[in-house]
Amino acid sequence: MDAFFEFVGNYFWLVFVFGGAIGGGLKAIGAANERRAERRQERYRLKQQTKLAELEASGQRRVDAEAVRRDIAKSLDQHNQTDVRWFAYELDAATLLDFPMMIDLREPLTIEFHRAKRRTDLLRPDSVDDLVDDSDRRREYRDAVHAYATAFDVAETEAKRRRRSGFSDEEQQRLQRAQRLLQLAQDAGASPEERRSAYARARKELDGLIVLPAATTQQLEQRVAGQLER
Template identity: 40%
Template sequence: MGEFYTFLAGYWWLAFPLFGVLASVGGAWERNARRRHKRRLEVLQAKASLKAASRAAITPPEGTPAEQAASEKSTHEGTIAGQLERLFAEHDEVSARWLDYELDVSKVIAFPAMSDGRQPLTAAFLRAKRVADGLRPASTKARVTKEQLADYRSAVTDFEVAFDVAERDARRIKDSNFTELERKRLATAKQLLGVAIDQAATPAERQLAYRRVREELDGLLSLSDDAIDGLEKKVALELPSGLGEARPEA
């Protein structure tokens, strides 16, 4: 026993760091306890919220059975109408992007693959367009089943993806599928197109340029009637007052 007291007398200073260690351990334990308590509270709150949501989901709406059925039908139709509205907007957006290539002669010249149904990716896009157009309901108020809505949604997605793929490929290859002579003709047509709609050029120069554009593209690119009509209107709009009524010669 005397040896123990002798040890304490010689090493009494060890008590201070020991107290510090014990205090640190105690503080860490207290912090961990607070964190565990906070986590338990969060779990309990989440469970309470889930239980409340479950009760709300199974609680029948107030009113007579007829009123309840009418309310459910109205909610369902509103949801369908909202989805159709969004799908119509997506469908129309892709169609507008396609028409931008189809009706703009300058873009037809710059990216001819977008108007060439012989190109595999362009053909795939046009097929996807036909499917989406065919599955499109008449209006947002049309009565459609969930299966019909799902089919139309899938068709719109395929339509958008197919267009994006075809567009990227057309912008990549540009006129590389044409021979050197054909590329020169396309370049000439592009220059003449600028003259045809240039207000600084004379009416005779513009009409001549328009005819030359048609000649250079003949046999190379197939322009839609709407694209030709749009180009002719652009040429006519550039003519001075009194000369704009003359339609460019085809």
């Protein structure tokens, strides 16, 4: 220890010679340490920003997917509601005979409605998830549903306006007779023979006049058969 202090005492002048260089070196080391610390902080900040951006993107994807599902569900609901409105005609022969234009394929509005329904039924997905990742099919189905609902509205409005006016007086009388006969065919108070005869005569009145949809005929025959079996 004495030797150290003796050395310092003898060579203290070296401090004045090399002091600047030593101080500069210490400052450089300090600056380098600060830059490394700043770089670490910047890397940490960038990592946090990246994580935050990923979380936001993931949340946005979830929000977008839910919005898409709601849009598809809305189209499916509109499809179902329009079907229910059509079934009120298709499954009730008496109503169809009041508004025969709904099945009169000589009418352009009726043709357009049935064409739009077939296209929409073909495009209908089995579930909402079938269309979530397919924007083209989703757009095509949504547009088809809109066209179907619109075509039905137009055809129904015109059918209610016309009722049976598109038919001659003789044809209107046949429609009226067919309607009364179909009511008799489903009347539980009539005898089996009366119901059979009424149904056969109703079909004859409609022959060459209008063609009932297959679902209408099936529903009607089931009702008549049910009455006959009682």
